[in-house]
Amino acid sequence: MKPYFPPTIAAVVVTCNRLEQLRATLARVLAEPLAHICVVDNGAADGGADGTAAWLASLTDARLTVLSPVRNLGGAGGFALGLAELRARFDPDWIVVMDDDSRPAQGAIARFRADPSPIWDAVAAAVRDPAGRIAEMNRPARNPFASPGRFAAALLRGRRAFHVADAEYLADTPAEIDIASFVGLFLSRRATELAGLPDARLFIYGDDVLHSLHMRALGLRIGFDPRIRFEHDCRTLQGHAWIYRPLWKAYYHHRNLLLVFHAAAGRWLFGPLALAHLLRWTLRARHYRRAERGVYLRLLRLAVLDGFQGRLDRPHERVLAMAKPGPDAPAPLSGMAAREDAA
Numbered sequence: 001m002k003p004y005f006p007p008t009i010a011a012v013v014v015t016c017n018r019l020e021q022l023r024a025t026l027a028r029v030l031a032e033p034l035a036h037i038c039v040v041d042n043g044a045a046d047g048g049a050d051g052t053a054a055w056l057a058s059l060t061d062a063r064l065t066v067l068s069p070v071r072n073l074g075g076a077g078g079f080a081l082g083l084a085e086l087r088a089r090f091d092p093d094w095i096v097v098m099d100d101d102s103r104p105a106q107g108a109i110a111r112f113r114a115d116p117s118p119i120w121d122a123v124a125a126a127v128r129d130p131a132g133r134i135a136e137m138n139r140p141a142r143n144p145f146a147s148p149g150r151f152a153a154a155l156l157r158g159r160r161a162f163h164v165a166d167a168e169y170l171a172d173t174p175a176e177i178d179i180a181s182f183v184g185l186f187l188s189r190r191a192t193e194l195a196g197l198p199d200a201r202l203f204i205y206g207d208d209v210l211h212s213l214h215m216r217a218l219g220l221r222i223g224f225d226p227r228i229r230f231e232h233d234c235r236t237l238q239g240h241a242w243i244y245r246p247l248w249k250a251y252y253h254h255r256n257l258l259l260v261f262h263a264a265a266g267r268w269l270f271g272p273l274a275l276a277h278l279l280r281w282t283l284r285a286r287h288y289r290r291a292e293r294g295v296y297l298r299l300l301r302l303a304v305l306d307g308f309q310g311r312l313d314r315p316h317e318r319v320l321a322m323a324k325p326g327p328d329a330p331a332p333l334s335g336m337a338a339r340e341d342a343a
Contacts, residue, residue, distance in 0.1 A: 006113050007093035008035040009186070010086045014078030015100035016042035017050045021233065025103040030061055032109035036090050037063050040078035044068035065089075072316060074203030074252075075099060079182055083197055087189075094186050098230070102127070102183040105229035112186060112228050117174065121191040121220035122212075124177065125184030125228040126169050135232045140164045140224045141179040143213065145265045164224055174223035178216050182208040184230030194218050201312035204249065206256030213263045243287055248323035251299040254281060258307030278304065295325050 011034050015022045022039075029037055044053050045068075056066045067081055079097055086095055094116065096109070108125065117123070127138035144154035144162040153161035168175055182198075185208065195215045198207045212222060235245075244250040257277075262270045281300055285293045299322055306314055 006033075007116050008090075009094045009096060009109060009113055010034060010036040010038065010090060010092040011109075012038050012040065012079055012082030012086065012095060012097045013100060014040045014042065014075050014082065014098075015052060016072060016078075017046075017052060018043075018100050019050045019052045019055060021101040022052060023055070024233075025098065025100050026059075028103040028106070029098075030063075031106070032104055033113055034063060034109055035092055036065065036086060037061070038065045038067065038082040038086050040067045040069070040073070040082045042069065042072045042074070042078055045071045073200060074316070075182065076198050076202040076204060076207035077200035079207065080197040080200040083187070083192060087192055091189065094188055095192070096184065096186045097182045098184060099182070099232075101234055102230055102232040104184065105231060108184070108228050108230060112225075116186075117223065117225075119221060120174065120223040121188050121194075122180065122215060122222045123174065123186040123228070124180035124222060124224045125186075125230040126224070126226040127181065127183050127230045127232050130231055130233050134166065134169060135183075135234070137234065138181040138183045138230075138232055140177040140181075142176075143178040143216070143264050145269060146178065168224065169226045171226050174225040177222050177224045179209050179212045180222055180224070182211075183232050184228065191215060191220055195220060199312070202256050202259075203252050203316060204256075205252045206260050209260045210256075210263055213260075242284060246323070247288075247292060247295055248299065248319050250296055251303045251319050251322070254300055254303035255307040258304070259310065262310075274308070291325055295323055298322055 011029055013022070013025060013029065026037075026039070039056060041052055041056060043050065053068065065085065067085060069077070069081065073081060083095055083097070086092060094112075096104075096112075098104075104125070112123065124140050127135040129135050141159075141163045142150065144150045150162060164175070164177065195211065195218055198211045202210065215222060244253065258274055261273045261277075265273050282297070285296050285300075288296050299319075302314075302319075302322060306312075
């Protein structure tokens with residue numbers, strides 16, 4: 001019998017000026033049997049205003065690599081940079097990815113390391129919030145457009161028809177999925193070799209969904225393992241109306257969601273699907289404070305324009321400027337100005 005050697009597992013953690021969250025995450029990550037840990041500090045681009053860079057420099061764990069890009073790359077760019085660094089320098093068997101506000105439950109990495117199923121190219125953990133409730137934004141899914149039956153079920157039952165059910169979080173065995181989030185997603189060497197890196201141009205949101213769909217299109221298998229648990233202490237969305245704080249994040253959510261619709265539904269169903277959501281997105285403006293509604297609608301209009309055109313080169317500084325309320329904000333794009341800015 002051949003001796004068994006546990007797989008080498010590395011981790012990528014992307015952070016940006018959230019030192020309190022990063023401290024909690026690295027405390028968990030450093031306690032797990034990880035061979036290498038790469039932290040991408042997007043906040044270093046503004047001089048490390050919250051002390052993250054100085055705190056990271058004080059850590060002495062030999063497994064830790066810190067990357068400080070000269071500009072904020074967003075989550076998508078951070079994951080792409082961290083994955084590339086770990087592959088080039090260490091070539092581990094698996095890499096698990098997470099944001100600075102998400103972290104493995106105690107023993108999660110050890111459990112995966114003890115029994116990595118050979119049938120999966122990627123494995124998604126079961127993500128819950130600090131209170132133990134299922135984290136809805138990280139609930140895995142199956143592509144509702146993959147078959148007529150799934151599509152019909154989605155029309156009748158909505159997201160419940162294609163997202164992983166609550167009962168699946170209590171199962172003892174993994175289940176196959178199509179879509180997973182970059183919170184507790186384990187990527188094998190085979191997955192990164194064949195599917196490459198996430199699209200850094202997406203900045204934030206949707207990069208995980210699009211990368212998952214890309215892996216599935218290549219024939220790679222993604223499993224959801226409810227026995228491996230992660231915690232996500234997300235504070236971006238407020239209430240039940242998808243209110244974004246800070247507001248500029250709404251641009252990336254809506255632009256990238258249009259790209260997700262196109263990738264999942266295909267060219268023929270993309271148009272009707274997108275139009276069906278536009279009214280709902282517009283109506284969400286009523287949930288914002290009066291002074292923010294015009295800003296939200298301005299960002300939404302730009303997101304729809306870029307999403308339909310597949311434009312991913314919008315400078316982040318431009319998005320931040322569009323999110324400014326009051327007289328200092330750029331005027332909404334319309335007519336010739338919109339066409340010129342899109343060129």
